Amino acid sequence: MAAIRQTALITGTSRGIGPHIARAMAKAGYNLVLASRSGRELEALAKQLTISGAAAVAVPTDVTDPGALEHLVSVAEAAFGHVDVLVNNAGGDPQREFDQMSWSDNERIFRLNVLAPMELTHRLLPGMLDRRSGHVVSISSIAGRIGFPYTEAYAAAKDGLIGFTRVLRNDYRSRGVSASVIVLGAIRDAGQGQRTSDELGLDMPRYSTAPAEAVGAAVVRAIAKDRAEIVVMPGPGRVMKALMDLFPGLGRSMNRMAGADATMSRVIELRKRSKLSA
Ligand SMILES: NC(=O)c1ccc[n+]([C@@H]2O[C@H](COP(=O)([O-])OP(=O)(O)OC[C@H]3O[C@@H](n4cnc5c(N)ncnc54)[C@H](OP(=O)(O)O)[C@@H]3O)[C@@H](O)[C@H]2O)c1
Numbered sequence: 398m399a400a401i402r403q404t405a406l407i408t409g410t411s412r413g414i415g416p417h418i419a420r421a422m423a424k425a426g427y428n429l430v431l432a433s434r435s436g437r438e439l440e441a442l443a444k445q446l447t448i449s450g451a452a453a454v455a456v457p458t459d460v461t462d463p464g465a466l467e468h469l470v471s472v473a474e475a476a477f478g479h480v481d482v483l484v485n486n487a488g489g490d491p492q493r494e495f496d497q498m499s500w501s502d503n504e505r506i507f508r509l510n511v512l513a514p515m516e517l518t519h520r521l522l523p524g525m526l527d528r529r530s531g532h533v534v535s536i537s538s539i540a541g542r543i544g545f546p547y548t549e550a551y552a553a554a555k556d557g558l559i560g561f562t563r564v565l566r567n568d569y570r571s572r573g574v575s576a577s578v579i580v581l582g583a584i585r586d587a588g589q590g591q592r593t594s595d596e597l598g599l600d601m602p603r604y605s606t607a608p609a610e611a612v613g614a615a616v617v618r619a620i621a622k623d624r625a626e627i628v629v630m631p632g633p634g635r636v637m638k639a640l641m642d643l644f645p646g647l648g649r650s651m652n653r654m655a656g657a658d659a660t661m662s663r664v665i666e667l668r669k670r671s672k673l674s675a
Contacts, residue, residue, distance in 0.1 A: 402452070404477040406430040406469070408460050408517070409487030411438035413588035414536070414581075414612050418486055421613025423451035425621075430473040430480065432458040433487060452477070460487050460513040461505065470520050479528065480521050484616055485514035485535040485558070489589050490551035492664050493672075503550040510554035515561055522574065529573030532620050535562050536612070539582045539630060543641045544648030546661040559626075566625060577619035580638075582630030584609050597663055605633055 405422045409415040411433035419429055423446045431439050431453060439455035446453040454476045458469045473480050488510045495503065518533050525531025540548045541555030562578040569575070583590045585601040587609040594601050607629045615627045628635060637651060652658045 400426075402426055402428050403481035404428040404430065404473070404479065405482040405484060406432065406473050406480045406517075406521070407484040407486055408432045408458070408513075409536075410442060411435040414584060414609050415486050416442050417587060417609040417613040418484055418536075418616050419446065419453075419613075421610070421617050422482075422484070423449065423453070425617045427451070427482065428477050429453040430469075430476065431455045432460065432469050434459050460517065461508045463516060466513070466517055466520060469517075474524075479524050481525075481531055482620060483517060483521050483531075483533045485517065485533070487513065488536065488538075488555075490540075490548060492547065492593065492661075492668050494547055494665055495549040497669075498550075506550040507554045510551060511557040511561065514558060518561075518565065522569070525574045526569065526572055531574040532623075533562070533565060533574070533576040534616050534619055535576070535578050536616075537562075537578050537580050539580055539628075539634060539638060542580065542638050544645075544652065546652055546658055547665055563625070575623050577624050578626050579612065579615050579619060580626060580628045580630070581612060582607060582628070582634040584612060584629070586610075593664055596667060597660070599660065604631060607631060 405427040407415060407419050407422065407429065410419045410431040419431060419442060423429055429446060429451055431443055433439055434457060436455065436457035439457060443453040443455040456469050456472045458465045460466060490506060514535050535558050537558045538555040540552045541559055545552065559578050562576045566576040583601065583606045585591055585606040585608055591601060611629050615629050618624065619627050637655065640647060
């Protein structure tokens with residue numbers, strides 16, 4: 398008898414790293430529920446995955462809208478019965494200075510990157526607990542661990558996502574529901590980091606970046622091996638992370654040495670100019 402396919406709901410699948418996660422999950426045999434705001438891109442991915450043999454539905458969703466989350470869950474359940482795995486991937490940062498953004502801009506960053514993942518988890522958790530089975534994977538960032546310049550709200554949210562996952566895992570694992578966090582360094586070939594580098598005409602050197610496919614592989618591995626945390630980042634970034642854990646006061650000098658200060662100052666200028674011309 399064929400094994401029953403599990404269903405994964407993945408947010409942020411219209412572009413960037415999300416489609417790589419969706420392809421890896423499809424290859425691992427999951428039915429897929431794809432959620433992002435851009436319907437056309439989602440439909441195109443769902444079609445592609447279906448042609449390659451997976452069952453996929455696209456549900457255009459703004460994850461920061463609680464009503465849209467309710468709709469997302471009900472469409473997912475109508476399509477596949479229930480959701481076994483949630484991958485909280487939608488996220489991002491407008492790359493502007495904390496004091497130059499309005500308070501509601503900062504709140505939006507926080508809502509997208511930590512409150513929405515928590516709310517979606519909160520909606521799906523009761524069903525997972527009833528079935529004594531489920532896994533929540535959240536995509537965080539090294540920005541939540543080191544003091545990357547101009548990321549106050551984003552860093553707080555991504556650090557929050559790491560803490561949320563840690564406690565969720567501790568509290569519900571004995572009842573069949575686990576949680577993993579994937580901490581990303583700079584990712585090349587797709588996503589916000591690659592787009593920003595392209596805009597600035599910067600290289601994404603292989604020694605300091607990981608390919609987008611590695612994120613998909615990490616999500617599949619985190620579920621299969623029930624890992625608490627997987628860091629997707631080559632050696633130098635891992636050293637920075639370990640140093641920051643031990644000596645948090647080193648942040649400023651580390652940013653200067655790694656060139657993050659200079660690069661992010663250029664990014665901030667670019668964002669200011671595009672805002673003025675918008
Ligand atoms: N790229 C990197 O180097 C890097 C590094 C560390 C962490 N990360 C994390 O990795 C995840 C994916 O990032 P990425 O680089 O792939 O970013 P991206 O290319 O900007 O893609 C972001 C995805 O999230 C979706 N999204 C944004 N706002 C949304 C909303 N309100 N409702 C629903 N979906 C929304 C976008 O779709 P729509 O616009 O269609 O809604 C898109 O599919 C994020 O959590 C990010 O923080 C990325």
